[in-house]
Amino acid sequence: MAGVAGRLARRWCSGALRSPLQITRFPALQLHVCGPAMRASQKDFENAMNQVKLLKKDPGNEVKLKLYALYKQATEGPCNVPKPGVLDFINKAKWDAWHALGSLPKETARQNYVDLVSSLSASSESSGQVTPAADRKQPGSDALVVTSRDGITTITLNRPDKKNALTPQMYHDIMLALEAASKDDSAITVLTGNGDYYCSGNDLTNFTDIPPGEVEERARSGAVLLRDFVDCFIDFPKPLVAVVNGPAVGISVTLLGLFDIVYATDRATFHTPFSHLGQSPEGCSSYTFPKMMGPSKATEMLVFGKKLTAREACTQGLVTEVFPDSTFQKEVWVRLKAYSKLPPNAMRISKQVIRNREKEKLHAINAEESSILQERWLSDECMNAIVNFLSKKAKL
Numbered sequence: 001m002a003g004v005a006g007r008l009a010r011r012w013c014s015g016a017l018r019s020p021l022q023i024t025r026f027p028a029l030q031l032h033v034c035g036p037a038m039r040a041s042q043k044d045f046e047n048a049m050n051q052v053k054l055l056k057k058d059p060g061n062e063v064k065l066k067l068y069a070l071y072k073q074a075t076e077g078p079c080n081v082p083k084p085g086v087l088d089f090i091n092k093a094k095w096d097a098w099h100a101l102g103s104l105p106k107e108t109a110r111q112n113y114v115d116l117v118s119s120l121s122a123s124s125e126s127s128g129q130v131t132p133a134a135d136r137k138q139p140g141s142d143a144l145v146v147t148s149r150d151g152i153t154t155i156t157l158n159r160p161d162k163k164n165a166l167t168p169q170m171y172h173d174i175m176l177a178l179e180a181a182s183k184d185d186s187a188i189t190v191l192t193g194n195g196d197y198y199c200s201g202n203d204l205t206n207f208t209d210i211p212p213g214e215v216e217e218r219a220r221s222g223a224v225l226l227r228d229f230v231d232c233f234i235d236f237p238k239p240l241v242a243v244v245n246g247p248a249v250g251i252s253v254t255l256l257g258l259f260d261i262v263y264a265t266d267r268a269t270f271h272t273p274f275s276h277l278g279q280s281p282e283g284c285s286s287y288t289f290p291k292m293m294g295p296s297k298a299t300e301m302l303v304f305g306k307k308l309t310a311r312e313a314c315t316q317g318l319v320t321e322v323f324p325d326s327t328f329q330k331e332v333w334v335r336l337k338a339y340s341k342l343p344p345n346a347m348r349i350s351k352q353v354i355r356n357r358e359k360e361k362l363h364a365i366n367a368e369e370s371s372i373l374q375e376r377w378l379s380d381e382c383m384n385a386i387v388n389f390l391s392k393k394a395k396l
């Protein structure tokens with residue numbers, strides 16, 4: 001019996017008991033929770049298989065054999081393969097466990113498997129698969145996709161036809177997704193973009209269709225939104241990784257100073273055309289950029305809107321590492337999967353040791369930047385720049 005645990009564990013990890021990529025599109029971010037009285041769906045079964053791989057405590061050989069038997073019964077039906085020889089201890093033990101289930105229906109075996117895993121998870125505090133509570137309300141749109149796999153929660157900007165420009169709904173949804181990710185079982189959290197851009201920054205149409213008497217109120221509420229949004233990044237407790245899959249503009253660049261790691265494709269560029277837009281720096285960049293690259297390089301970016309290549313951004317400390325575009329996704333995800341297996345509590349605590357020292361300062365800077373921007377949004381310079389962009393006169 002000694003090798004059964006190892007064999008089963010290898011089998012669990014080999015993909016033989018396949019785990020689905022759990023994709024959630026807001027607003028349907030819900031775990032399929034299956035109580036004992038309900039019938040387990042195929043999705044519940046697959047989720048349970050996934051959870052088994054993430055159990056922290058070894059459940060012991062007896063339980064593993066039970067899981068194996070229920071899995072075989074649920075997927076193949078009653079055991080009718082030849083009995084292994086008496087000296088083939090491992091396979092005989094597995095055969096015995098499966099055979100003992102007799103003619104138990106597949107659906108019942110599936111349900112029993114889900115129930116057993118659920119009881120093991122409760123007592124073992126499983127890690128890895130995202131298990132957002134079903135009652136956590138997640139309003140939103142298709143412009144954000146949240147996936148959970150291998151201990152990594154990935155938040156993907158999904159508005160590729162608009163270069164992933166950020167709408168107010170997306171700001172709200174990102175905040176909700178970060179809040180959920182901070183509490184889920186994942187070890188690290190990733191922000192990335194779908195399509196050829198990482199993100200083109202604030203959606204400039206956010207400034208349109210404002211009735212004349214409401215401009216000031218909209219600027220005020222915009223500043224509150226900005227402040228709350230950036231606060232979520234300052235306070236995020238787990239390692240936060242930006243997977244920069246293409247060019248980045250505006251707030252998507254400034255926020256990188258609040259990430260723990262920034263991986264970029266060599267196709268990415270980084271620019272913050274704030275002056276061109278009659279605006280001013282946000283995302284704590286007025287502090288993080290001079291700190292990381294020195295005041296004059298920061299001024300080139302934040303005041304003059306200089307566009308950096310990925311390699312230049314790496315030299316300036318804004319990007320952690322640059323990868324060839326052809327191997328970017330593969331290399332980055334291999335790396336992140338390895339990191340996600342490190343002890344999550346240790347990573348959290350280490351991040352906090354690094355971040356806590358500066359938190360108060362960052363919050364104060366965020367408040368100040370937001371309030372300066374509130375004024376800027378009311379300026380002629382800003383209005384004219386936005387009208388120019390929207391009338392296609394200016395590409396920034």
Ligand SMILES: CCCCCCCCCCC/C=C/C(=O)SCCNC(=O)CCNC(=O)[C@H](O)C(C)(C)COP(=O)(O)OP(=O)(O)OC[C@H]1O[C@@H](n2cnc3c(N)ncnc32)[C@H](O)[C@@H]1OP(=O)(O)O
Binds near residue numbers: 166
């Ligand atoms: C008072 C209200 C307050 C509201 C709430 C505020 C909340 C916080 C605000 C925080 C402050 C943030 C500041 C910033 O982020 S500043 C940076 C803003 N971004 C830009 O200036 C980029 C503008 N876009 C471009 O310059 C180009 O589109 C780009 C270089 C990104 C790509 O050029 P390309 O030629 O490759 O592609 P297109 O221009 O044809 O783009 C395709 C379509 O996407 C639309 N698009 C792209 N970016 C934006 C954007 N930022 N906002 C709105 N729309 C965008 C573009 O118009 C095209 O659309 P159509 O196909 O319909 O023409």
